[in-house]
Amino acid sequence: MRVGILYSRIRRDEKLLLSELRERDHEVVKVDVRKQRFNIADPPEDLMEVDILVDRCLATSRSLYATQFADAYDIPVVNDHATAEVCANKVKNSLALEKAGVPTPNTDVAFTKDAALESIEGFGYPCVLKPVIGSWGRLMAKIDSRSAAEAILEHKETLGHYEHKVF
Template identity: 50%
Template sequence: MTRVGFLCSRVRKDEKLLLEELRDRADVERIDPREVSLALDSPEGAEVSPEELDVVVDRAMSYSRGLYTARFFGSYGVPVVNTSDVARVCGDKVETSLALREADVRTPDTRVAFTPESALETVEAVGYPVVVKPIVGSWARLLAKVNDRDSAEAVFEHKKVLGSYEHSVFYVQDFVDKPGRDIRVAVVGGEAVAAMYRESDDWITNASVGAETTACETDGRLGSVAVDAARAVGAEDGVVGVDIMEDGDELSVHEVNHSLEFKALTEASGVNVAGRYADRVMEVAE
């Protein structure tokens, strides 16, 4: 029987749904990245050796833990969904923007600067309003819509005081005046399988911060754009969530998530996303 390593430190609703689907198809061994030590030839502290696994699923909440654990298991010869290469590109917004641009996938005008002074000059060159984001992070944390010079100076000074590596890179995007919503699309194995609108009176429309969700069709241009975005980050064989904004008559991809959260998407679309996810894991294991 197929053996699946399930890389996870905390079982949320998403992980519970996926575990249920996987256990209907395979033997599943949970691997907590907080409890293992990764040597060059084998992990220590895990209850199962790499030779016993057919595939590993990365569901680590910590980006760095998931990234490096996936990289190690890949080096042991175990296929991983998603690979560390996909995690590296999706987990770094600079890498994501460059990958989308290089693949000719439409994405908001994006600039990167490395000091508060050059960041301020960059913002004024782009024109207000802009969105300032941390290069690593999720769930809309530390996003700021900057409407004028005073707020720009305050945001950049705050980032300077935070002092970490991530906050020394100033990632600035043109603000897209979307129609009060954006779209999340699940792409599984190169196919757009489910989508939802996320609507809010606030400019941030993440479901994690209270946006209302409704079903959205995946056919036509929307599905094509989502699949192109997944391919751009190297996830044509994996499972990702693609976030898309309606920009007038155009569609702009602003994020690709390598650790797809699908609870709200399943409820909104009626699609068993966990089942499609598990099916893809089994296909990779083969």
């Protein structure tokens, strides 16, 4: 079987995965998403040759787009686009975990600064505010007071992208 690996950096886990695939006599095609170009109609040549892709991208945005292209090209993907989309979005992720009965921290979602402030006040201080989209703990905020909450919510509201306005 020809197994494609979508990656942006080969770390220890990817080295182990590549080694195991080769030991099992699979042909491996490494696809560096930092260099790969995707056409909306025609799959890249190296992707046309694989039976399955494994997504190991570090960057969430690259993973989401690369797996969406693979889906459009009808290439099966381990860690597929639908899975990556749920994992990348904290609201979708929290809803999926709750639906599956996985214990999760108490979570509120609000669409306005005032509603978010009400939720924060309801939780009490300190509390944590996370962006809906993001990884590696970026833009998380521990909020210790009402004035800190107001400042952080104002910053999020001003950042521009609509995802920052989901609290």
